[in-house]
Amino acid sequence: MLFLIEHQSTFINEWINMSVIENDDPHKAEIEKNAVTMYGLLIKALSDTYSEAELQEFAYKVGKQRLEAGINIGDFIFNVNTGRSILIKYCFQAQLPHHELESFVNNLNSLFDSFCYHAVKRYTQLKNRELHTKTKYINENHMDKLAILGQISSSFVHEFRNPLTAIIGFNKILRDEYPDLKYLDIIQHELNELNFRITQFLHTSKTExxxxxxxxxxxxxxxxxxxxxxxxxxxxxxxxxxxxxxxxxxxxxxxxxxxxxxxxxxxxxxxxxxxxxxxxxxxxxxxxxxxxxxxxxxxxxxxxxxxxxxxxxxxxxxxxxxxxxxxxxxxxxxxxxxxxxxxxxxxxxxxxxxxxxxxxx
Missing domain, CATH: 3.30.565.10 (Histidine kinase-like ATPase, C-terminal domain)
Known part of the structure; x- marks a missing residue:
């Protein structure tokens, strides 16, 4: 543990330099502080003075920051495991006895695994909540548009369906009286097409x-x-x-x-x-x-x-x-x-x- 305390600044600098950090990360200034906090939690874990609640609170805070930064959660996991690897490397450099080395690695993995679990859990909870809010907004926006379209279609159908019905009727009379007259079939087809398009608008306002x-x-x-x-x-x-x-x-x-x-x-x-x-x-x-x-x-x-x-x-x-x-x-x-x-x-x-x-x- 004394070795860790003496090499804290060296470890933190190496961890930050090897991590994936975007220039526009709104919490960029907090990343080094978070690394120091994590380092402190490890020292507490080795001395049996840290609590799971403290770790969870810290992990939730970091998970929220990572969501606000809009980062890929894979980058976050990579950064956490980078810190883990560096710590293990420093641990071997300290040439600890085998039983102390085993205890250190076990405490380290337990701490980092628990931190990852709580941070990713919080990230996922907040992300799902955000997606739910956006989906709800999109659905409500679509419903508003459909409601407006329904109102428009009612007016549209009233204004166009009556004269269209009259034209279709007169065209039928012409086809009956002059069956050999050119283009009446084409006129009928186009009238049916227009009637079909109007019906499309009408269907958007129907619920069943x-x-x-x-x-x-x-x-x-x-x-x-x-x-x-x-x-x-x-x-x-x-x-x-x-x-x-x-x-x-x-x-x-x-x-x-x-x-x-x-x-x-x-x-x-x-x-x-x-x-x-x-x-x-x-x-x-x-x-x-x-x-x-x-x-x-x-x-x-x-x-x-x-x-x-x-x-x-x-x-x-x-x-x-x-x-x-x-x-x-x-x-x-x-x-x-x-x-x-x-x-x-x-x-x-x-x-x-x-x-x-x-x-x-």
Whole structure:
């Protein structure tokens, strides 16, 4: 112990010099003081005069400082173990008898292990509390935005839905009276698209699906309808649309909601494929097992980075220049409300959206 007291300043200087310390660390001036305190606790431990409560209080203080400094917790562990290694080196230089050396190393490891445990525990507690606060703020902020959007959508739907319904009605009359008149089908398609976009806004303010809309849906007929709706877009953009509907499949579900999700994913795929100069492929397929039907919508457009495959389902996140950032969010809301899951996988060749739809008994 006398050897440690005599070499304290040498040890502290070496420990500080070998530690990872950022220049902008707000507690940089405290680091040397903390090293001195730790050194003092070791001397107390060797003389059986220190208490675990004292060590814990000190470790909690350091853990809080390290969080405020925004450091990597790995750097902190490295610095602690650096001090441990230096102390053991000094211990061997003192040429202590074997039994004293063993006692010193045991006390040293016990002290440093306990210090690390309490400091990291405190760091983790405070970090989790900080993350919880930030997550709560983000969620509340999203809810505020959605509430505002819900209010806007109510006004938006009222102002646009009535004249849109009138136009759709008159267009139907024209198609009945003049079935051979050019462009009426295209006008109908675009009106349906506009109606679909309005419905997207409306869905953001809904909290649940209307249960009375559930019915038996022939998936092959649903695909035929979707193909008609996106026909003009696929032809105009020279996209090869392939739909796998070899086996007849019925699904007891909310037809309009499922149709909205599938159509949104198809239109998103078409938008993505516009960035490709040639060989534009869009594929839709279904598989079925005992518990669920799996829809897969794939395109060979640009790859979505892995870190963005989950973010794209967040509200108001968009990669489109004129995007609203609510399309995929609404899709996720609808699928989760019917008890299913939706996710995205992407590589250099294909970007695929998977929908797992549960099969009702």
């Amino acid at each position: 699906i209307v249960k009375k809309g559930k019915e038996n849906v022939a998936i092959d007929l649903l695909f035929d309808n979707l193909k008609q709706l996106c026909y003009a877009s696929t032809v105009d953009n020279k996209i090869n649309l392939t739909i796998d509907k070899a086996k007849p499949l019925f699904l007891y579900t909310f037809k309009d909601e499922l149709k909205q999700v599938l159509l949104n994913l198809i239109m998103n795929s078409i938008d993505a494929l516009k960035q490709r100069s040639s060989s534009r492929e869009l594929r839709i397929s279904t598989t079925k097992n005992a518990k669920e039907v799996i829809f897969v919508i794939s395109n060979n457009g640009p790859m979505i980075e892995e870190e963005n495959t989950k973010t794209i389902f967040e509200p108001f996140y968009t990669t489109k220049e004129l995007g609203t950032g609510i399309g995929l969010f609404v899709c996720k809301q609808i699928i989760e409300k019917i008890g299913g899951t939706i996710y995205c996988k992407s590589d250099e060749n294909w970007t695929s959206f998977f929908i797992h739809h549960p099969i009702s008994s």
